Amino acid sequence: MKITKLSTYRVAPRWMFLKIETDAGICGWGEPVIEGRARTVEAAVHEFSHLLVGQDPRRINDLWQTMYRGGFYRGGAILMSAIAGIDQALWDIKGKALGVPVYELLGGLVRDRMKMYSWVGGDRPGEIVAGMRKLREIGIDTFKMNGTEELGLIDSARKVDAAIERIAEIRTAFGYEIEFGIDFHGRVAAPMAKPLLRELEPYRPLFVEEPVLAEQYEVYRRLADMTSIPLAAGERMYSRFEFKHVFEQGGLAIVQPDLSHAGGITECVKIAAMAEAYDVGLAPHCPLGPVALASCLQVDFVSHNAVLQEQSMGIHYNQGAELLDYVRNRDDFRIVDGYMSPPRLPGLGVDVDEEAVIAASAHAPDWHNPLWRHADGSVAEW
Numbered sequence: 001m002k003i004t005k006l007s008t009y010r011v012a013p014r015w016m017f018l019k020i021e022t023d024a025g026i027c028g029w030g031e032p033v034i035e036g037r038a039r040t041v042e043a044a045v046h047e048f049s050h051l052l053v054g055q056d057p058r059r060i061n062d063l064w065q066t067m068y069r070g071g072f073y074r075g076g077a078i079l080m081s082a083i084a085g086i087d088q089a090l091w092d093i094k095g096k097a098l099g100v101p102v103y104e105l106l107g108g109l110v111r112d113r114m115k116m117y118s119w120v121g122g123d124r125p126g127e128i129v130a131g132m133r134k135l136r137e138i139g140i141d142t143f144k145m146n147g148t149e150e151l152g153l154i155d156s157a158r159k160v161d162a163a164i165e166r167i168a169e170i171r172t173a174f175g176y177e178i179e180f181g182i183d184f185h186g187r188v189a190a191p192m193a194k195p196l197l198r199e200l201e202p203y204r205p206l207f208v209e210e211p212v213l214a215e216q217y218e219v220y221r222r223l224a225d226m227t228s229i230p231l232a233a234g235e236r237m238y239s240r241f242e243f244k245h246v247f248e249q250g251g252l253a254i255v256q257p258d259l260s261h262a263g264g265i266t267e268c269v270k271i272a273a274m275a276e277a278y279d280v281g282l283a284p285h286c287p288l289g290p291v292a293l294a295s296c297l298q299v300d301f302v303s304h305n306a307v308l309q310e311q312s313m314g315i316h317y318n319q320g321a322e323l324l325d326y327v328r329n330r331d332d333f334r335i336v337d338g339y340m341s342p343p344r345l346p347g348l349g350v351d352v353d354e355e356a357v358i359a360a361s362a363h364a365p366d367w368h369n370p371l372w373r374h375a376d377g378s379v380a381e382w
């Protein structure tokens with residue numbers, strides 16, 4: 001079998017699909033994208049095509065190493081996202097060629113169903129209790145929300161109080177019937193992370209995500225030493241070679257590699273195994289589309305330390321399209337009692353609605369995240 005063609009489709013809300021075709025008539029789908037830099041990743045995907053066209057798509061390990069090592073310069077958000085989407089499509093092809101889901105090729109199921117969580121409250125957290133009530137009606141009992149709006153390097157007690165009040169309202173409304181994680185989203189710098197974690201502790205969140213930016217990963221250990229809240233991070237780390245630093249120094253309870261950013265299934269299975277050796281949980285980042293989610297599930301279902309899976313249904317970013325708009329086998333993605341079942345179809349498990357993808361790609365929005373500024377006019381982390 002030989003790879004014959006790579007086609008990319010940027011689509012709403014802010015995603016990109018990759019179709020890899022072969023001379024055997026089997027095609028695979030991937031989702032190579034960095035939110036806000038879809039066109040840059042698209043260029044990188046096509047730049048890799050000379051290493052792929054004419055090659056056997058079943059030699060995933062060799063093709064991965066060729067893409068990673070063969071260009072001398074490596075790593076980072078753009079290249080690793082391009083490799084990720086290509087890697088997903090290669091696994092899709094291999095599974096389809098052999099007639100089995102990808103998890104069968106990775107040793108088989110380690111669990112029967114996977115715990116899922118949903119976003120509530122939007123970019124600037126608000127209406128959280130109402131959002132949770134609505135999702136409770138369809139069986140969701142685990143959530144994530146942003147912890148703060150813009151926060152200065154040193155900021156006011158008023159802002160800390162507002163963040164704590166929002167969380168207190170959740171416990172008042174639901175008690176311990178529900179669980180939730182809080183995403184600091186890189187908005188919080190080390191000096192403010194301490195008081196926030198200390199004051200959030202009585203509300204016992206499942207985790208706090210990106211308590212500081214991953215580029216300040218050396219702070220994680222210090223924060224973990226002062227709080228009992230499990231700390232999570234990883235959506236902005238792109239390979240084993242970055243994750244090894246946080247495993248070595250300690251501090252994280254959960255790692256969150258993104259299957260569309262951190263080198264795909266081939267790389268994230270290895271990151272998951274490294275995490276298991278350090279008693280660190282896995283909760284793949286996935287505010288993206290169906291192929292990315294299916295790739296996450298393939299890893300979750302073979303990783304004993306997978307604890308939670310993010311998914312984007314109803315997320316505030318999904319303007320213009322929803323998770324299942326490009327999927328024909330929608331029933332396979334149903335969340336029942338807060339859990340998803342293993343993907344059923346051979347390959348990744350997504351029967352992509354190609355016509356819908358092509359139609360949507362004719363008017364893809366050029367999504368970029370908002371640029372926030374502090375009251376003094378300086379740039380704020382979003």
Ligand SMILES: [Mg+2]
Pocket residue numbers: 183185209210235
């Ligand atoms: Mg996050």
